[in-house]
Amino acid sequence: MDSRSHTHVTAALRLCLHALLAGLLALVVVRAVSEDAADTAAVVAVTLLTAALYAAGAVRSSAVQPKGSVQPKGSVQPKDPARPKDPARPRTSVQPGTPAGAWWLGGLWVLWAALLVLSPDALWVAFPLYFLQLHFLPMRWALPAVVVTAAAAITSFVVHRQEIEPGAFIGPLIGAAVAVATVLGYDALFRESERRRELIVELVATRADLAEAERTAGTLAERERLAREIHDTLAQGLSSIQLLLRAAERSLPENAPATPHVRAAREAAQANLAEARSFVRALTPPDLEHGSLAAALERLCARTTAPELTVRFAVSGTPVELPTPYEVALLRTAQSALANTVRHAAARRAEITLSFMETSVALDVVDDGRGFDPSGAPVHERGTGGDGGFGLPAMRARARSLGGALSVESAPGQGTAVALTLPLPDTEAERAA
DSSP states (O other): OOHHHHHHHHHHHHHHHHHHHHHHHHHHHHHHHHHTTTTTHHEEEEEHHHHHHHHHHHHHHHHHOOOOOOOOOOOOOOOOOOOOOOOOOOOOOOOOOOOHHHHHHHHHHHHHHHHHHHGGGGGGGGHHHHHHEEEEEEEEHHHHHHHHHHHHHHHHHHHHHHOOOOOHHHHHHHHHHHHHHHHHHHHHHHHHHHHHHHHHHHHHHHHHHHHHHHHHHHHHHHHHHHHHHHIIIIIIIHHHHHHHHHHHHSOTTTTTTTTHHHHHHHHHHHHHHHHHOOOOOOOOHHHHSOOOHHHHHEEEHHHHTTTTOOOEEEEEOOOOOOOOHHHHHHHHHHHHHHHHHIIIOOOOOEEEEEEEEEEEEEEEEEEEEEOOOGGGGGGGTTTOOOOOOOHHHHHHHHHHHOOOOOEEOOEEEEEEEEEEEEEEEEHHEEEEE
């Protein structure tokens, strides 16, 4: 329930309590005047004093009520010494838990007791007094106060009527029980509603935090994916062009007319290589759009050229259709591994093998180059170098994203073997089932 709904309910209950007390006091005056008793003037005077004191407290209470307060009428508010005092509720205000409120309630009770001595009809005022006592006093004091009020009402009835009847006991006691049950019941409902409101606020805040976290995670994942794509396509291609132009520049005579043009082309490729690493955009592998994964890998081997390097491709097992993310991961891993072979291995032979097995698909890229120590890989191969490379870390991240594994076996002078193994989707589903 909205807090504003609580405010409206509280205001309505307060008005009902005002009307009930005013009506019962008016009843006392009307009965005293109609019976033309000797103490009619005293009854009227005490009744007017009671009404004036009650009205003053009601006005004072409304004047200091915090805007938007949702404290329910009749709710039991225990005093908490650890809770800081509300600046909107000074000690002189007629509010629950304040000395002024306790003194005001005590004054009302004394005037009612005096009125009870003068008129037996005043016992009906006990009913609104029950609610005021339960509202203004802590529960450990409110219940005894209600019992004392009920006992005073019963005593007044017995004294004025000079007889003992069951109704003299049942009426005040039932009224007290109804007041206690009503106040405690409404207070319990109010507290439960407040807990639910706080829970809803917390859930809304948690949902917003979760959505923000998901957006952040998605952004980071997309940035990582785009970084891998740029490394495996534009960056690798421009790096190869730069190496080829550097080799061509060295092979030309010193004063050859083409040397400045080759140098300018190499510098342009180098500048574009640096610029490409700052771009972030989605790339779709064009090789997979016009054929199978095996055909794309075969074309990759055919167009990979380096001095004295021969690249071969082989397929093992029965090819099966793979999801696009699998094909992209296998193709990009082959491109990156083969690019590293061309740039760093000085190999004579390299072979790519695509193996389809019962539960997995594997890609092996093996060369007979100079090799390296995987634990002490060059900085740029670990993805932290100055050229911004994402080589081996990108391959491993791609493998992990699909539930696979990447292994690198190499040693100085003994070549390098890169193996990517991915579990087949159907096999994963069968295991999960």
